[in-house]
Amino acid sequence: xxxxxxxxxxxxxxxxxxxxxxxxxxxxxxxxxxxxxxxxxxxxxxxxxxxxxxxxxxxxxxxxxxxxxxxxxxxxxxxxxxxxxxxxxxxxxxxxxxxxxxxxxxxxxxxxxxxxxxxxxxxxxxxxxxxxxxxxxxxxxxxxxxxxxxxxxxxxxxxxxxxxxxxxxxxxxxxxxxxxxxxxxxxxxxxxxxxxxxxxxxxxxxxxxxxxxxxxxxxxxxxxxxxxxxxxxxxxxxxxxxxxxxxxxxxxxxxxxxxxxxxxxxxxxxxxxxxxxxxxxxxxxxxxxxxxxxxxxxxxxxxxxxxxxxxxxxxxxxxxxxxxxxxxxxxxxxxxxxxxxxxxxxxxxxxxxxxxxxxxxxxxxxxxxxxxxxxxxxxxxxxxxxxxxxxxxxxxxxxxxxxxxxxxxxxxxxxxxxxxxxxxxxxxxxxxxxxxxxxxxxxxxxxxxxxxxxxxxxxxxxxxxxxxxxxxxxxxxxxxxxxxxxxxxxxxxxxxxxxxxxxxxxxxxxxxxxxxxxxxxxxxxxxxxxxxxxxxxxxxxxxxxxxxxxx
Ligand code: FAD
Numbered sequence: 058x059x060x061x062x063x064x065x066x067x068x069x070x071x072x073x074x075x076x077x078x079x080x081x082x083x084x085x086x087x088x089x090x091x092x093x094x095x096x097x098x099x100x101x102x103x104x105x106x107x108x109x110x111x112x113x114x115x116x117x118x119x120x121x122x123x124x125x126x127x128x129x130x131x132x133x134x135x136x137x138x139x140x141x142x143x144x145x146x147x148x149x150x151x152x153x154x155x156x157x158x159x160x161x162x163x164x165x166x167x168x169x170x171x172x173x174x175x176x177x178x179x180x181x182x183x184x185x186x187x188x189x190x191x192x193x194x195x196x197x198x199x200x201x202x203x204x205x206x207x208x209x210x211x212x213x214x215x216x217x218x219x220x221x222x223x224x225x226x227x228x229x230x231x232x233x234x235x236x237x238x239x240x241x242x243x244x245x246x247x248x249x250x251x252x253x254x255x256x257x258x259x260x261x262x263x264x265x266x267x268x269x270x271x272x273x274x275x276x277x278x279x280x281x282x283x284x285x286x287x288x289x290x291x292x293x294x295x296x297x298x299x300x301x302x303x304x305x306x307x308x309x310x311x312x313x314x315x316x317x318x319x320x321x322x323x324x325x326x327x328x329x330x331x332x333x334x335x336x337x338x339x340x341x342x343x344x345x346x347x348x349x350x351x352x353x354x355x356x357x358x359x360x361x362x363x364x365x366x367x368x369x370x371x372x373x374x375x376x377x378x379x380x381x382x383x384x385x386x387x388x389x390x391x392x393x394x395x396x397x398x399x400x401x402x403x404x405x406x407x408x409x410x411x412x413x414x415x416x417x418x419x420x421x422x423x424x425x426x427x428x429x430x431x432x433x434x435x436x437x438x439x440x441x442x443x444x445x446x447x448x449x450x451x452x453x454x455x456x457x458x459x460x461x462x463x464x465x466x467x468x469x470x471x472x473x474x475x476x477x478x479x480x481x482x483x484x485x486x487x488x489x490x491x492x493x494x495x496x497x498x499x500x501x502x503x504x505x506x507x508x509x510x511x512x513x514x515x516x517x518x519x520x521x522x523x524x525x526x527x528x529x530x531x532x533x534x535x536x537x538x539x540x541x542x543x544x545x546x547x548x549x550x551x552x553x554x555x556x557x558x559x560x561x562x563x564x565x566x567x568x569x570x571x572x573x574x575x576x577x578x579x580x581x582x583x584x585x586x587x588x589x590x591x592x593x594x595x596x597x598x599x600x601x602x603x604x605x606x607x608x
Pocket of ligand 1: 332
């Protein structure tokens with residue numbers, strides 16, 4: 058065989074593993090399949106930087122792109138660096154490419170498939186609408202070019218499509234019915250590799266080093282505002298092992314009992330950003346929790362247990378995948394139609410942590426700086442924006458979370474915003490989080506507020522949750538004049554929450570009337586009844602008892 062023929066045989070055996078989420082080596086079925094090419098194989102591990110998420114937007118309310126704040130961009134870049142380092146240890150490396158324009162990621166991948174003569178393409182299946190459209194383009198190209206495609210489901214415990222099929226073609230709309238159908242997830246791949254096939258020739262391609270966030274043109278990024286959570290598989294595995302090391306904590310984990318104000322040592326695992334980017338496999342995490350359960354006498358159960366949290370994640374993925382227009386109110390069958398308002402003063406005040414309610418503002422500042430807050434803290438601010446106080450559209454709040462959270466996740470974020478705004482899944486709109494007394498129960502001294510809003514650090518604890526009630530002399534002593542150094546409350550909670558309940562009542566009544574219209578079939582009514590029944594078992598069922606009824 059001449060040299061050209063030998064080269065052709067070698068390159069014909071080449072495989073590409075295209076990383077998107079799933080930024081890990083462990084339990085990665087796409088990588089596992091791509092590496093099995095035989096002795097002559099070449100493996101091209103690729104990631105394409107997507108301008109849709111990375112292009113700087115000077116008009117954005119905080120540094121970053123239009124769709125991602127710096128904290129998440131940094132987390133992604135750290136995850137890519139770590140993946141590259143882990144691949145290099147196995148004799149490979151990450152091939153980092155740049156897409157030129159929005160929507161160009163698919164073109165970049167297709168060009169590389171052709172230029173590198175790839176015979177097999179492996180990538181993790183992704184159920185988000187943007188990803189589905191992108192991946193279809195690549196799959197169509199691969200089919201037309203005779204390239205084998207392997208696209209396993211490994212971002213979630215279960216395959217959402219399979220669950221929907223088992224449920225007669227519709228997603229299960231309650232957690233219990235989801236859990237009953239789901240059964241046990243597949244085992245993770247436990248094999249540890251000692252090496253990976255060598256990387257093939259990349260020809261003319263410009264391979265980028267993983268950039269640092271400072272190099273992406275987002276302007277001045279304050280070093281004080283750094284999220285304490287570092288990206289990458291190495292950090293994910295370390296964090297998971299540290300969390301699971303305390304077996305008693307794992308066995309007794311009850312989500313609603315966690316303290317949302319704990320920030321130095323959060324009350325939950327903070328593994329969500331690692332699960333979001335796939336630095337941690339949810340199946341591997343699930344498997345490791347089961348190992349802990351086997352070694353303890355008794356443990357809590359779903360929905361409140363730690364495995365119960367992973368099942369919530371899969372629940373939202375399944376409903377999201379099976380619900381057209383899941384990310385909007387209009388045209389979304391599971392979402393109540395509510396006449397939310399727009400408000401150009403109140404919305405930015407909420408977004409930027411300037412509502413005058415320190416508990417709400419501290420949470421929004423933690424979001425902007427850290428990109429992560431405890432689940433019940435998210436409850437507080439989502440309720441405040443929507444049905445609790447401001448009556449602003451949940452989609453507006455969803456956008457802010459989507460941009461700033463480091464764990465920003467299309468299915469989970471939309472699902473939880475519908476939940477908190479009583480638009481779907483949960484309907485007890487008369488139960489409203491108090492923006493003053495809810496946080497106080499956990500943190501009477503207001504340490505959380507003092508940390509994230511330094512201007513309030515010397516406010517006596519009696520006034521820290523309601524600083525506008527402090528006499529002027531106390532405000533002066535604390536170096537914080539309300540209305541000057543820190544805002545007055547943008548609404549009176551007692552009045553606003555009452556008004557919100559009234560509007561929710563009216564909206565619910567008009568949704569019922571709509572349901573009774575002749576063009577609405579019986580099925581939509583019965584599915585609504587099923588939804589209500591399901592809302593009895595929630596991660597916050599015991600928490601709802603703690604909610605103050607505002608009056
Ligand atoms: P743990 O309690 O340690 O749970 C372990 C894992 O289970 C989490 O990492 C997460 O993957 C999953 N999980 C936990 N709670 C939920 C839940 N309620 N729904 C679905 N999965 C869950 N979570 C996101 O990952 N991305 C989002 O964009 C997101 N947006 C949210 C928006 C709102 C309005 C609310 C109320 C919640 C949102 N959540 C979101 C859910 C939840 O708050 C976070 O998953 C959780 O706080 C992450 O912290 P943790 O990893 O310490 O959770």
